Amino acid sequence: MMAEVGEKKECEIQNRLKELVDQLFNFRDHYFETHSVENAARKQYDVEHEMQKTISQMEEIEDVWKSKAFFLMLKGKALNVTPNYSQKAEEALSKAVKLDPGLVEGWNQLGEVYWKKMDVASAKTCFLGALNHCKNKVSLRNLSMVMRQQRSQDSEEKSRNIIDSVKQAKEAVQMDPQDGTSWYILGNAYLSLFFCTGQNPKISQQALNAYMQAEKVDKTASSNPDLHLNRATLCKYEERYEEALDGFSRASCLEPSWSEPVMREQQLLDYLGKLCVLLVNKGKIRGKRLQNMLSNLTPVLLGQYSGSGGLELKPLSSLQPGRNTDCVVLGRVVFSLMPEDRVPFTFGLVDAKGSCYAVMVYNMVESWGVLIADSVTIPQPLLKQHNVQHKGQIFTFQSIRVESPVQLLVNGKPQGASTQASATVTYRPQSE
Incomplete structure (x- = not known):
């Protein structure tokens, strides 16, 4: 009878502790349901305040429970609620899994602590350890993140890691299709796969x-x-x-202390602003010099795309949005523009009729580029019409997207395979 009373009391205490920690994480995860976005700068402070309050309430429990693995796990989880690494969280969680190696949630939380500590190898060990005890969505999606962050000089191994990352994230989604975090992690996995495997539009759409x-x-x-x-x-x-x-704007509103979204938004605005000015002014090349540049745009510059069976030379103004499969365009470079992140390499192309369009080239090596007055031939041009509006600014222009410099002729000459490189991407992964 005494044993039953003891078990009942322990169960009640465990439920109360779990309720306290669940309330803490609910406060963090649903913060903007009870606070406006204008309070975003206070979020971390408010979460830390709630964390301290939760820890104090937990420590009011009788001392005898403080040595229990379950208590230590929940205390470590509470300390791990903020985005920053916590040594106290690591100590509590390490003790918890030593006392009870089958504590799956303890392994997952400890893995996330190591992740915040930038110790990817230890994080992976924890998530694999949790999966050895029980297949669960949290370990799977966290392992997905770890697989993408593993450093490797071997491109094939890196590709395999990213493919495995997608697999783990898919399994997490399959275990609970109603879990938004798992879907978000899967989106990040597809994002990495997109840039790793040749920018397949299908994979891009899967990420979105x-x-x-x-x-x-x-x-x-x-x-x-x-x-x-x-x-x-x-x-x-x-x-x-x-x-x-x-x-970018939404990200910066939600986390005002995070400088990267603000920087990226401003960089893109600056790029679009400079591009539109250069296009209107045709790179400030006018008069006789521009006429001389355009006067010798001869068919010989079309290379293999001219002659019988070749593509039809058309003016830029005749292009339709999308892929123009039946034609080729030819013009002179009047300016070049490189964004802060160096993608895409952008230049202005003026054709014989004087139209000026932007050409955006992707997947090029850093040493590749074109010079003012170079002729550029673009077969089957992919036209995009842009009408961008953001915070009172409007950017309207036409561009041709080129996936690789290999697709171009510069001064009538093909660009070799050595001019092509893979694109890279910078994004921020997120733990629980």
Whole structure:
């Protein structure tokens, strides 16, 4: 009878402790349901205040429970609620899993602590250890993040790690399709796969769909600044500039102390502003010099795309949005522009009729470029029309997207395979 009373009391205490920690994480995750975005700068302070209050309430429990693995795990979890590494959290969680190696949540929390500590190897060991005890979505999606962050000089190994990362994230989603965090992690995995495997548009869409699904099934996902930044990064690469700017802006509103979204938003605004001015002014090349540059745009510069069976030379103004498969365009470079992140290499192209369009080249080595007055031939040009509006600014222009310099002729000469390189991406992964 005494044993039953003791077990009942222990169960009641465990439930109370778990309730306290769940309330703490609910306060963090649903912060913007009870606070306006204008309070975003206070969020971390408020969460830390709630954390200290929770720890104090937990420590009011009788001393005998403080040595229990479950208590230590919950205390470590509470200390781990902030985005920063906590040594106290590591100490509590390490003791918890030593006392009870089968404590799956303890291993997951300890793995996240190591992740914040930038100790990727130890984080991976923890998540694998948790999975050895029980297959669970938290370990799977965290392992997905770890796989993408493993450093490797071997490109094939790096690709395998990213493919495995997608696999782990998919499994996490399959275990609970209503978990927005798992969908967000899957979106990040697809984002990495997109840049690792040749920028397949299908994979890009899978990433965007995963981010959209995260917001659909979990309203707290809309308050995740990392999701907005990572999606904006992909939108920028896809030349969906208005969505990219909105995403960077939203991320900075949700986390005002985070300088990167503000910087990226301003860099993109500066790039678009400079580009539009250069296009209107044709790189400030006018009069006789521009006429001389355009006067000798001869068919010989079309190379293999001229003659019988070749593509039809058309003026820039005749292009239709999308891929123009039946034609080739030819013009002279009047300016070049490199964004802060060096992607895409951008130049202005003026054709014989005087139209000036932007040409955006991706996947080029750093040493590749074109000079003012170079002729450039673009077969089957992919035209995009941009009308970007953001915070009172409007940017309207036409551009041609080129996935690799290998697709171009410069001064009538093909660009060799050595001019091509893979794109890279910078985004921020997020733990629980």
